[in-house]
Amino acid sequence: MDQSPSNIQLIFALKTAVAAPILGAFLIPFANKISVAARNTLAVALGLVTFISAAWLLPGTISGLAINYSIAFPLGFDFILSADMLSVFMAVISSFVSSLILIYSIDYISHYENQTEYYTMVVLFLGSMMGLVFSANLLWMYVFWELTAFASWRLVGFFRSDRDVLKANKTFLVTVFGALCMLAGILLVYFDKGCIDMRLLRGENISNVAAFLILTGILAKSATLPFSTWLPDAGVAPSTVTALLHAAVLVKIGVYAYARIFGVTFVAAPEFSQAVLWIAGASAIVSAAAALVEKDIKRIIAYSTVSQIAFIFLGLASGNRVAFIGGLLYILMHSVAKGGLFLCAGIIEQKTHNKDITKMGGLFKTMPITGVSFALCSLSVMGIPPFGGFFSKFLVFKGATQNGTLGVILMFLAGAIMTLLYLSRMFYLVFMGQEKPDSPREGSIVMVASVLALALIGLSLGALIYYPSYYVDLLTNQLGVNLQ
Amino acid sequence: MERGLLAYILIPLLSAVIIPFAARNKPRLADILANVTLLAGLSNLAYLLLNANSFAEVPGDGFSLLMVFTIYLVALCVVFFSAFFAGAMPNRQAYYCLLLTSVAAMCGVVTTSDFFTLYIYVEVLAVTSFALITTDDTSAGLEGAIKYFLLTFPASVFIIVGLSLLLLSIGSFSFESVQLFLSAGMPGGTVLFAMGLILLGFLIKSGIVPFHAWTPDAYQGSFSPVSAHLAGIVTKVSGVYAIIRISMLMRLSEGMAEALAGTLMFLGMLSIIVGAIAALRQKDLKRMLAFSSISQLGYIVLAAGLGTPLAIIAAIFHLFNHATFKTVLFLNSASLEHASGTTDMEKMGGMEHAMPWTSWTSVIALLSTAGIPPLSGFWSKLLIIIALWAGGAKVYAMLALLFSIVTLAYFMVMQKKIFFGKKSEAAETASEVSAPMLAPVVLLSAVIITVGLLFPWFYTYLVETIAKRMIL
Numbered sequence: 001m002d003q004s005p006s007n008i009q010l011i012f013a014l015k016t017a018v019a020a021p022i023l024g025a026f027l028i029p030f031a032n033k034i035s036v037a038a039r040n041t042l043a044v045a046l047g048l049v050t051f052i053s054a055a056w057l058l059p060g061t062i063s064g065l066a067i068n069y070s071i072a073f074p075l076g077f078d079f080i081l082s083a084d085m086l087s088v089f090m091a092v093i094s095s096f097v098s099s100l101i102l103i104y105s106i107d108y109i110s111h112y113e114n115q116t117e118y119y120t121m122v123v124l125f126l127g128s129m130m131g132l133v134f135s136a137n138l139l140w141m142y143v144f145w146e147l148t149a150f151a152s153w154r155l156v157g158f159f160r161s162d163r164d165v166l167k168a169n170k171t172f173l174v175t176v177f178g179a180l181c182m183l184a185g186i187l188l189v190y191f192d193k194g195c196i197d198m199r200l201l202r203g204e205n206i207s208n209v210a211a212f213l214i215l216t217g218i219l220a221k222s223a224t225l226p227f228s229t230w231l232p233d234a235g236v237a238p239s240t241v242t243a244l245l246h247a248a249v250l251v252k253i254g255v256y257a258y259a260r261i262f263g264v265t266f267v268a269a270p271e272f273s274q275a276v277l278w279i280a281g282a283s284a285i286v287s288a289a290a291a292l293v294e295k296d297i298k299r300i301i302a303y304s305t306v307s308q309i310a311f312i313f314l315g316l317a318s319g320n321r322v323a324f325i326g327g328l329l330y331i332l333m334h335s336v337a338k339g340g341l342f343l344c345a346g347i348i349e350q351k352t353h354n355k356d357i358t359k360m361g362g363l364f365k366t367m368p369i370t371g372v373s374f375a376l377c378s379l380s381v382m383g384i385p386p387f388g389g390f391f392s393k394f395l396v397f398k399g400a401t402q403n404g405t406l407g408v409i410l411m412f413l414a415g416a417i418m419t420l421l422y423l424s425r426m427f428y429l430v431f432m433g434q435e436k437p438d439s440p441r442e443g444s445i446v447m448v449a450s451v452l453a454l455a456l457i458g459l460s461l462g463a464l465i466y467y468p469s470y471y472v473d474l475l476t477n478q479l480g481v482n483l484q
Numbered sequence: 485m486e487r488g489l490l491a492y493i494l495i496p497l498l499s500a501v502i503i504p505f506a507a508r509n510k511p512r513l514a515d516i517l518a519n520v521t522l523l524a525g526l527s528n529l530a531y532l533l534l535n536a537n538s539f540a541e542v543p544g545d546g547f548s549l550l551m552v553f554t555i556y557l558v559a560l561c562v563v564f565f566s567a568f569f570a571g572a573m574p575n576r577q578a579y580y581c582l583l584l585t586s587v588a589a590m591c592g593v594v595t596t597s598d599f600f601t602l603y604i605y606v607e608v609l610a611v612t613s614f615a616l617i618t619t620d621d622t623s624a625g626l627e628g629a630i631k632y633f634l635l636t637f638p639a640s641v642f643i644i645v646g647l648s649l650l651l652l653s654i655g656s657f658s659f660e661s662v663q664l665f666l667s668a669g670m671p672g673g674t675v676l677f678a679m680g681l682i683l684l685g686f687l688i689k690s691g692i693v694p695f696h697a698w699t700p701d702a703y704q705g706s707f708s709p710v711s712a713h714l715a716g717i718v719t720k721v722s723g724v725y726a727i728i729r730i731s732m733l734m735r736l737s738e739g740m741a742e743a744l745a746g747t748l749m750f751l752g753m754l755s756i757i758v759g760a761i762a763a764l765r766q767k768d769l770k771r772m773l774a775f776s777s778i779s780q781l782g783y784i785v786l787a788a789g790l791g792t793p794l795a796i797i798a799a800i801f802h803l804f805n806h807a808t809f810k811t812v813l814f815l816n817s818a819s820l821e822h823a824s825g826t827t828d829m830e831k832m833g834g835m836e837h838a839m840p841w842t843s844w845t846s847v848i849a850l851l852s853t854a855g856i857p858p859l860s861g862f863w864s865k866l867l868i869i870i871a872l873w874a875g876g877a878k879v880y881a882m883l884a885l886l887f888s889i890v891t892l893a894y895f896m897v898m899q900k901k902i903f904f905g906k907k908s909e910a911a912e913t914a915s916e917v918s919a920p921m922l923a924p925v926v927l928l929s930a931v932i933i934t935v936g937l938l939f940p941w942f943y944t945y946l947v948e949t950i951a952k953r954m955i956l
Contacts, residue, residue, distance in 0.1 A: 073940040074947070075870075143857035150856060157904060160834065165904040169896040176856070177889045183866075184885055191873060 010060045010067045014083050017053035017091060018134055021046050021127030025120050032116045040106050043119040047099035050126055054091040061088045062474065068136075076195055082136035085475035086264060089328065090133045090256045093335050094249050098126045101245060104343055104450040108350065118158060122245065125151035129249065133256060138186045138196040141260075142179065145221070145253065149175045152250055156234045167233045174230045178220020185213030198265045203481050206266035214261060215276065222254025222309050225283035232290075232302040248339040251305060252331055255312045263316055263324060264479040276317040277408045284310035284415030291422040296355045297345045300426055301338070307415055308334050308381065314404075314412055315396035321476055321483045323399025328472045329392035333380060333461060337389055340377035340454035344370050347447050348430065351440035357426055362435030367442050369452055371431045376455035378423040380462070383416065388461035391469065489542075489595045492529075492552050493588045496521055500584035504577045511576040515567035518580040522560040522587070529553045546950035547800060551594040551725060554807050557931075558717040559587045561924035565815050566709040568920040569822065579619055583713065586612035590721040598658040599650065599682065602726060603643055606689070609722050610636060613714060620707035628705025635698035639688035646681030649674055663733050666741075680744055683730055690723020691778055692785055693755040700774040704827070708818030711770055715777050716811035720803055724781055728788045728799055732954070735791035748789030753880055755782030760890040764897065769817050769827045772898060773810070779891065780806050780853065783884060787868045790875045797951055798867035801943075805852065805860045805935065812849035812928045816842050819917040819925075820902065824910035829898065834907030838914040843903045845925045850899065852932045854892040860935035863943070 024046040031039040060067060060083070067083040083091075102122060109115055128147035135141040149172060157168030188210035190196050218224075223231035234246050258276075262268050284307050291303035312334070315327020347370050348363065349355055364371040376387070383393035393416065401409055442448060461468065476483065499521040507514035532542055533553055542549065563583060589612060592605035617629040650657060653674040654665050665675060691699035699719070703711040731748070734741040759779025766772035784806070787799035819842050820835065821827050836843040852861035865888065872881035916922075935942050 071940075074943050077940070143862075146857050146862075150851065160836075160904045160906070162900075162906065165900045169893075169900060172896065173889065173893055176892055180885055180889055184882060187870065187873060187881075187885075190870075 006060070007065065007067070010057060010065065010083070011069050013053040013056040014067055014069055014081055014134065017050055017057070017095070018081060018127065018130045020049045020053065021123050021130060023127075024049075025124035025127060028120045028123060029116055036115075039116060039119060043123055044099070044102045044106070046123050047095065047102040047126060050130060051092070051095040051099045054088060054095045054130070057083045057088045058092065061085045062471070064478070076190070076197075077139050078137055078197065079140055080136040080197060080199075081131075081134040082199060083134060084479060085471070086256075086259060086328075086479055087133045089471065089475060090252070090331070091130055093332055094129050094133070094252060095126060097248050097335050097339050098122065098129070098245070100339065100450055100454070104346075104447055107444050107446045108346060112158070114158060117154060121151045121154045125155070125245065125249075129253065132253060133260075136198045138189065138198060138261075141257070142183050142186060145179050145182070145217070145257075146176065148250065148253060149179065152234070152246060155245065167230075171230045171234045174227055175220050178217040178227060180217075181213045181220075182217025185210045185215075185217070188213065198260070201265055204266055206262075206268055208269055208272060211262070211266070211268045211272050212275075214257075215272075218254040218257050218261075219279070220254075221257070222251045222313075223306050224254070224309055224313065225279055225286060228283060228287055228306045231306055232294075232299045234302075246302075248305075248335050248342065251309055252335065255309060255316070255327075255331060258313065259316050259328065264481055267481055270319070273317045273319055274405070276313060277404065280310040280313035280317065281408050281411035281415070283307070284314075285411055285418070288415050288418035288422065292418060292425070295358050297348065297357050297360075297426065297430070298342075298355060300357070300422060301341050301345055304341075304381065304419065304422065305334075305338055307419065308338070310415065311393065311396055311412065314400055314408070315392075318396075318400045318402075318404055319483060320399040320403055321480065322402065323396055324480060324483055325469065325472045325476050326392050326395025326397075326399055328475065329388075329468060330396060332468055333388040333392045333458070336454055336458045336461065337377045337380035337387075340373055340451050340458065341381065343447070343451045343454065344374040344377065347443035347451065351443060357429045360430045360436065361433040362431070363440075364431040365435055366440060367431075369442060369448050373448075373451040373455035374431065375427060376459055377451075378427055380458040382420050382423055386459075386462045388458055388465065388468075390462065391465045489548065489552060489591065492525055492556075493591045493595070495525060496584040496591075497588040500581045500588065503580050503584070507577055514576050514580050518563050518584060519560070519567060521584065522556055522563055526553075526556040526560050529556055545597075546953035547728075548594045549953075550800065550804065550950050551721065552591050554804055555587060555590045555594070555717055555721065557928075558807050558811050559583065559713065561811055561815065561928060562709050562713045562716070565712070565818070565921055565924045568918060569709055569818065575619075579616075582612050582616050582619075586616065586713070586718065590717065593721050594725055597660070598656075599647055599662075600657040603640075603647060606643075606722050606726070607640060609718065610640070610689075613718055613722075616710045616713065617702055617706040619710055620705065622705075624705040625707065626705075628702040631698045632702040635695075636689055639685040639695075641685075642681045642688070643685035646678045646685065649678035649681070653678065659729070659733060666733060676741060676744065679730060679734065679741070683727065683744065683748065686723045686726040686730075687751065687785075688723075690719055690727065690781055690785070692723075692751050692781060693758040693778060694751075696755070696759070696778045699778060700771045703774040703777075703814075704768060704770045708770075708821055709815070711773075712811050712814035712818060715774065715814050716807050719777070719781070720784075720807060724784050724788075724803060727785060728796065728803070731788040731791045731799075732796055745789050745791060749786050749877065749880060752782045752784070752786030752789055753883060755779060755785065756884060756887050757782075760887055760894065763894040764890065766894075767829055769820065769829050769832075769898065769902070770814070772829070772894065773813050773817060776813075776853065776891070776894065777806075777810055779887075780810070783865065783868055786880060786884065787871060790872060790877060792871055792875045793951070794867065795871035795875060796954075797946055798864060798871050800950075801946060802861075802864035802868060805864045805932070808928045808931050808935075809849040809852045809861060812845055812925045812932070813853075815925050815928075816846045816849075819921060822917060823914035824908075826910065829901040832902045832908055832910050834904070834911040835914060836903040837907070838911050839903075839916045841916060841922050841926065845922075845929045846903070847899065848929045848932055850895040852936070854895055855888045856892070858936045858939070860932045860939070863936065863939045867943075 031042045070080040128144045132144035153172035156171050157165045220227040287303045287306035291300045294300045312327050312330045315323045380387035380389035383389045503514050589605045589608040596602050688695040759775045763772050763775035784799045787795040852859035855862045855865040869881045
């Protein structure tokens with residue numbers, strides 16, 4: 001291996017990105033013993049360190065360096081961290097959103113109990129996410145996969161009422177069930193190929209049974225049909241921040257795993273990709289329809305996430321270069337825009353003490369900045385130019401029409417139109433219309449600044465679309481397998 | 485009988501004899517004597533196991549050594565816990581005397597190398613367990629004890645008949661001669677029948693489905709630290725250990741004992757399924773844990789039945805892990821009972837604020853039981869599944885994998901009812917148990933996490949050091 005100083009530095013950054021949040025999470029309870037401020041500072045610092053380490057890796061991977069770190073384990077279970085363009089891309093997005101969540105939390109969460117556990121779990125979650133994206137060994141990917149499930153179990157059950165705990169247990173059981181199917185799939189690969197190091201398995205064929213077992217795990221995690229119900233349920237769990245963590249970060253794990261396993265590692269049979277497209281199409285329509293009739297603001301956004309995730313699957317599974325690029329860009333755009341929407345919903349809920357959108361109205365007058373941010377994020381999710389969301393959606397459709405079936409395309413078109421409808425409906429009901437008496441004031445500065453930042457980033461990503469698309473284009477050329 | 489390990493049998497026995505006399509009117513002295521005996525043994529063993537040079541000089545099979553270590557570890561945790569457990573304990577001296585005798589008997593079971601001595605020790609163990617269950621002299625305790633006695637009594641009959649047949653057909657009880665006979669390839673109908681009877685006896689003693697009726701009652705009825713002792717180690721040594729031993733012997737008779745091995749695997753799978761589903765429906769904490777034990781022992785028996793070297797290693801690994809996490813859960817149930825005055829899960833709730841340490845150690849232990857990585861239970865289960873798959877039992881492998889979700893489900897129910905949820909009356913008044921009572925569970929939780937995180941080293945150690953000294 002290249003032992004030049006820059007490479008050593010990069011390996012160090014790679015290790016830090018994984019180890020800092022995982023080990024640091026366990027220091028948070030001790031920091032709490034010192035003071036609340038020390039704990040909050042530590043949590044935010046850990047988030048930022050992770051983000052910086054991940055970003056540090058960007059230039060290295062663009063220039064094509066192989067950044068690997070491994071510990072040999074018996075039975076082929078080597079612990080391998082490997083940074084390539086795809087993993088760094090995901091790591092940067094998720095650590096960025098998580099850091100922002102941590103900053104926003106300082107204010108938002110300060111009224112509740114169990115704060116120490118909350119910070120510990122968010123940071124642990126971030127660490128497991130980093131471990132997951134950088135693991136090149138399928139088994140270790142599974143290990144981190146379950147760790148994220150554990151963290152989200154505690155986070156969804158943040159409030160301890162019976163209802164919340166029930167939802168938390170549902171989330172945990174559904175995702176663990178999926179993960180066990182995935183483990184079965186991984187074991188099939190293990191016995192079939194005698195190896196589960198993804199770097200060595202690149203371009204190999206995968207049997208349909210193994211592919212579908214792994215897909216079950218992915219669908220359960222990314223809340224796609226038929227496992228979609230846990231996400232809206234987890235969304236009504238008390239903390240909006242928690243909901244955001246799930247909608248903007250957790251579900252991306254499933255999508256990432258799809259891109260990693262079926263996009264850049266194995267070559268799956270064409271029937272398999274077809275099946276994925278149909279499942280995703282159904283998921284897009286069903287959840288969009290659910291979002292149209294829901295009244296709870298957080299459930300609407302959660303259903304919207306389920307529906308948007310399906311578009312990412314469309315991009316990744318079409319087997320087409322353009323669509324794949326679109327799918328990856330979609331991950332970026334959706335994380336930013338959906339993050340913004342959730343944080344807006346958090347402010348609205350905290351200020352109005354209400355989640356039912358039919359009982360809101362006219363909030364634009366009293367909460368203008370939140371309203372503008374909400375509108376900007378909605379436009380990006382809808383895919384209106386010149387927002388970032390437009391380019392990703394456009395590329396996904398462009399690629400998919402080149403070699404997709406008409407039925408699938410029509411389903412997704414319907415889904416896209418419904419997205420427009422439910423987001424407009426929600427915006428209208430919440431911000432427009434008759435102003436209600438005693439409308440609340442704007443949220444705190446930190447919270448409003450976070451949402452405005454996300455909205456503006458969404459806008460500027462559209463303006464500067466050249467850079468992310470250049471990166472993703474390079475990524476697809478370097479890593480993509482079996483793409484037309 | 486391995487001479488080198490004789491001290492581990494004799495010293496606790498000696499303490500057991502001394503305690504009733506020396507500490508007659510001084511209960512604290514009894515506490516100290518019992519603890520010191522086991523602590524000395526454990527530190528000695530830990531030194532031996534961790535030091536490669538001295539390890540090489542110790543006689544004895546690797547499996548036996550690891551088991552002796554596990555016995556001391558669990559027994560020390562139980563004894564230390566009991567010393568500070570202010571529950572109704574009528575006779576401290578008798579209690580420690582029985583516990584130490586049972587430790588001696590267990591060490592005898594795992595170090596012997598012939599079936600007859602094994603049987604003797606198992607019977608000593610049965611008598612001490614019977615007496616230990618009655619430490620709680622309420623009607624529940626007596627009911628549990630009587631059930632234990634009546635239901636495991638036939639087991640002894642089966643074993644003794646099997647032993648007589650063994651003596652008649654090959655004229656010896658030793659493991660070695662049975663192994664020689666089986667590997668010689670002669671038609672061995674009688675021997676196999678005898679082995680079948682012995683196996684049946686041990687299956688009853690380990691409480692594998694369909695012979696599990698006694699375990700929930702015995703665990704529920706007995707004094708809480710005693711249930712930890714019984715579930716944590718006694719049932720494993722008096723039943724499962726012998727099953728693994730016999731499987732190691734039977735594997736040599738390629739093909740001849742297929743029916744026996746097949747039955748063993750089937751019963752193991754059945755235990756996993758029945759135990760897990762029954763656990764889902766329990767309302768009493770200790771009963772739920774008992775059914776969970778049945779289900780987990782099923783994994784061990786399933787792997788033992790397969791009998792490939794990897795399966796045996798996996799079974800032993802899971803045995804060790806199960807001893808650690810089940811002891812944590814039972815000791816925590818004792819703490820909970822102490823704090824809230826009940827083991828009925830419906831009456832608890834919201835205990836996590838009152839008892840954070842108990843809550844978190846329970847979470848660690850239950851996640852390990854459910855096989856959530858990176859805790860120790862995940863690795864042993866994974867090894868079992870890989871061994872099953874590689875050994876051709878693919879259906880069993882898939883079922884075993886998917887039943888982890890049921891394990892997780894019943895533990896979620898437990899966690900929700902006891903620690904989460906609305907604060908019950910019990911939680912309002914409850915407070916965390918004292919630090920010495922937490923020490924054993926924290927220690928064992930640390931073992932669970934360490935073994936999980938350091939799995940590769942532990943696995944290598946298991947293969948290179950322990951398994952090398954076994955006849956696989």
